[in-house]
Amino acid sequence: MSRIPEAVMRRLPRYYRHLDSLEKKDIIRVSSKQLGESLRMTASQIRHDLNFFGGFGQQGYGYNVTELKQKLVHILGIDIIRNVIIVGAGNIGNALARYGSFENEGFKLLAIFDNDEKLIGTKIRNILIHDSEELVQYIKDNKIDIVVLTIPGKFAQQIAYISQQAGAGAIWNFAPVDVTLEGIEVENIHLTDSLMTLSFRLACEEKGGC
Amino acid sequence: MSRIPEAVMRRLPRYYRHLDSLEKKDIIRVSSKQLGESLRMTASQIRHDLNFFGGFGQQGYGYNVTELKQKLVHILGIDIIRNVIIVGAGNIGNALARYGSFENEGFKLLAIFDNDEKLIGTKIRNILIHDSEELVQYIKDNKIDIVVLTIPGKFAQQIAYISQQAGAGAIWNFAPVDVTLEGIEVENIHLTDSLMTLSFRLACEEKGGC
Incomplete structure (x- = not known):
């Protein structure tokens, strides 16, 4: 595009x-x-x-x-408010939900989804954690620009796909796999890749060059 | 190199x-x-x-x-164990400390540092949170390959600098500023940048092209 x-x-x-x-x-x-x-x-x-x-x-x-x-x-389109939901209320999902500085740039967190019954109904920073079962309907009912995936790798592709089908605009994927989908914007974040490039450069120094 | x-x-x-x-x-x-x-x-x-x-x-x-x-x-040098410390036990620091999959790739978290007295002496996943005052001495006493910065932007450059002076090998910076140092490997992670590229692409679609 x-x-x-x-x-x-x-x-x-x-x-x-x-x-x-x-x-x-x-x-x-x-x-x-x-x-x-x-x-x-x-x-x-x-x-x-x-x-x-x-x-x-x-x-x-x-x-x-x-x-x-x-x-x-x-x-950059950050003069438009972008509606965001997070799927997965584990460590990374939690940290992102608590990390206020996205909101300064116009990204608005509307809801969080998880399948853990102990978490469903609780809140992070006033944002309700919904049952994952409600995800598709929620995306259909609300204009969701960005779905953040902070779930185990084995679920990422499938959840990305059903989010797209339900009408989501983009996927911001933190699961440790590459989500590949046509017709929707995807950013795959691999934090470990960045650590590995540091490790690579340290190894180069130790070898006296690469 | x-x-x-x-x-x-x-x-x-x-x-x-x-x-x-x-x-x-x-x-x-x-x-x-x-x-x-x-x-x-x-x-x-x-x-x-x-x-x-x-x-x-x-x-x-x-x-x-x-x-x-x-x-x-x-x-990639991931056949060598890399000693890692985290400076800043807030949301992102916490999530990274709990995120076990780095350890599968040979990155070993030794210690966490914070200046919050309520946190000092407590543990995350069996890793002790030390007083930030001890940071320099800790880096001098241990071979620290990677210092992870999960602190407010205004402290990042200074903490990176003193970590380098104390002998750290690399900086993995999550603070929302670019750390710039000569003679040490630095990876600046800007999660918001990646969100902005999604926003940019969504805006392009809405405009029918960029």
Whole structure:
């Protein structure tokens, strides 16, 4: 659906975060050179990326921080409230439910689902834990943009599939398997992969190079 | 420290996970074509990546699953036990401490640190929570490979720096800022970035393209 190269798209949240921090420091304008130094990129890479979105700096002035940030907010779609549900109230599900900073960016947690009878009916941060049996009907009855999967790997593909069938917009998957579905946006998060890349680099150092 | 392109290195954990799952299904050999189909890459990309590590398939046979997996285990350095500590026993720190599957890959959680007096001296999954004041001495006294930062953003850079000075090998940062340090391996995890890319793609769909 997007003409924007994947690599460019993946850098947009970083631009957004950086511009947000500049704005909080009351910085009004920034050059592509300064952006590049802060983000460890070249000025021309910055200009190249931002040109995709009509983020045109002015020669000798640079970018207006607030304007560019607002452009990114719109491009990233975080000016729209996104309804989110979490499936799986275990450790990761719990942590995500308690982690308030998503809500600052417009992600609104509506409900949590679990199949553990001891948890059903209890709340995390005022958000009710529903019976997993109600998941499909809940997605049908509410506009659910993002389904967060924090369940064991063996259930992930199936729950993702029924969520899609019920009308969910996207899957944010923390189960340790790759969910693959056509016709729905999926982000698979593999925290262990990131740990392994650290381990790889430590091993390289120990071997004196890779 | 590494001649291996970053993009190739980032794919290695996926290869490892996939080979591990094939092995668990008692599959003995696999072709680059089959690997490519499972991992949504071309056979030649697979061969190109694996050639960096001397993972040479045989014409007409393919790869031996267990051999190739063992090569990846060694390359990723996960045949070595990595000592890990967590700084910050809040929601994310807690979830990571309870999340056992890291330990299956050779990451061993030795200790947790926090500055909350109510938490100091208590345990998560038999792992003691120490006073943050003891962090530097603990890193000096033990070989700490990876320091996990699950603390507020404003402390992250400083705690990363003192961990490096005390002798830690790498930083796995979950605080919502980019830790930047020379001479130490750093992985910055920004969960919100990944949510924003989902939001971006949903917004693209709604606009009929980006």
